[in-house]
Amino acid sequence: xxxxxxxxxxxxxxxxxxxxxxxxxxxxxxxxxxxxxxxxxxxxxxxxxxxxxxxxxxxxxxxxxxxxxxxxxxxxxxxxxxxxxxxxxxxxxxxxxxxxxxxxxxxxxxxxxxxxxxxxxxxxxxxxxxxxxxxxxxxxxxxxxxxxxxxxxxxxxxxxxxxxxxxxxxxxxxxxxxxxxxxxxxxxxxxxxxxxxxxxxxxxxxxxxxxxxxxxxxxxxxxxxxxxxxxxxxxxxxxxxxxxxxxxxxxxxxxxxxx
Numbered sequence: 450x451x452x453x454x455x456x457x458x459x460x461x462x463x464x465x466x467x468x469x470x471x472x473x474x475x476x477x478x479x480x481x482x483x484x485x486x487x488x489x490x491x492x493x494x495x496x497x498x499x500x501x502x503x504x505x506x507x508x509x510x511x512x513x514x515x516x517x518x519x520x521x522x523x524x525x526x527x528x529x530x531x532x533x534x535x536x537x538x539x540x541x542x543x544x545x546x547x548x549x550x551x552x553x554x555x556x557x558x559x560x561x562x563x564x565x566x567x568x569x570x571x572x573x574x575x576x577x578x579x580x581x582x583x584x585x586x587x588x589x590x591x592x593x594x595x596x597x598x599x600x601x602x603x604x605x606x607x608x609x610x611x612x613x614x615x616x617x618x619x620x621x622x623x624x625x626x627x628x629x630x631x632x633x634x635x636x637x638x639x640x641x642x643x644x645x646x647x648x649x650x651x652x653x654x655x656x657x658x659x660x661x662x663x664x665x666x667x668x669x670x671x672x673x674x675x676x677x678x679x680x681x682x683x684x685x686x687x688x689x690x691x692x693x694x695x696x697x698x699x700x701x702x703x704x705x706x707x708x
Contacts, residue, residue, distance in 0.1 A: 505647035584673030
């Protein structure tokens with residue numbers, strides 16, 4: 450996947466990406482309120498349209514990017530909503546604290562970082578601990594986690610295609626407009642760069658997830674041999690092949706700064 454040449458304005462000062470929503474969620478945490486609703490879903494009063502807008506930003510979050518003048522398009526917002534479940538560690542889903550990760554305040558944020566190292570042992574440790582008494586449950590949980598990730602791929606990459614097509618149109622419009630201000634140009638560059646970064650994080654996360662699932666299956670096969678190994682292994686193979694195909698086929702738009 451091609452990389453963009455970023456605007457020099459991205460080197461400006463930085464601020465931490467914890468807004469009012471993050472402070473509100475943290476306050477609820479310390480007040481003892483339950484953060485998740487039924488079936489592990491985020492409570493409606495804690496849901497925000499921009500709860501995943503941190504996805505695609507650099508670690509420190511460029512102050513300029515946070516002040517982007519134009520709101521995200523519907524597809525840009527949907528891309529980040531669909532990206533989060535593919536970034537969030539599988540073992541953190543539906544936990545009492547998982548809503549923190551939705552706002553970029555939990556371990557999911559570190560899991561998604563470009564330079565982060567995905568420890569394949571982490572998934573196995575939690576899987577073994579949660580289903581210690583039943584190898585059947587461990588195999589079933591692992592296979593479900595893999596298959597759920599596979600089901601998320603088609604919807605996510607369908608939106609990726611639309612967003613990248615929009616960014617190409619954005620770049621063409623930028624090249625033709627004589628009245629475009631420096632601020633407008635830099636704003637567009639930041640948004641396009643964030644879109645590309647969000648997709649890159651998902652592809653990197655998919656690599657880590659495949660490695661983690663494979664690691665867990667290998668150790669599970671030694672700890673408790675079972676015919677269920679075959680189903681889990683096939684599911685992981687499908688996920689790996691689909692992830693590679695998508696991440697190789699999807700071509701990011703190249704947005705070049707004029708200076």
